Amino acid sequence: MKTAADILAGKTSGLLTIDAHASVFEAARQMIEANVGSMLVTVEGEITGIVTERDYLRRVVLEEKSSRETSVQEIMTSPLIVVTPETTVEECMSIITERRIRHLPVADEGGEVVGLVSIGDVVKFNSTQQTAQIRYLTDYINAR
16 A cells, blocks of 8 residues: 655655744745645644645735735644655545645654645555556567
């Protein structure tokens, strides 16, 4: 069974974090620059939540708040829904689907977040695995 660790092994980017007291505007700017849809939120260096594009739309835009005057802490999602590196890809997909979330932090035994898996990462990983399996089966059939 393939796991969250297998997905993370194929990713090159590190964790993108922002302090809870930073403005939502700053979070949006950093997410746009990094071309991502979420950031982990820290308080005194400890990850305590996540802020996403969806949080911004629901809690800033729809409520007509100022993104420069609203702190990330006011709109972040907390507590985090996390998985471990040993969580299977199928379990990750199930959690993402059932909880209707797009980003899933991966935490080690000590609770330290070691990566972030997005729904796009899961779909891409599954697609790559299926392509490899089809190629193997095709080669097997053609060799007979």
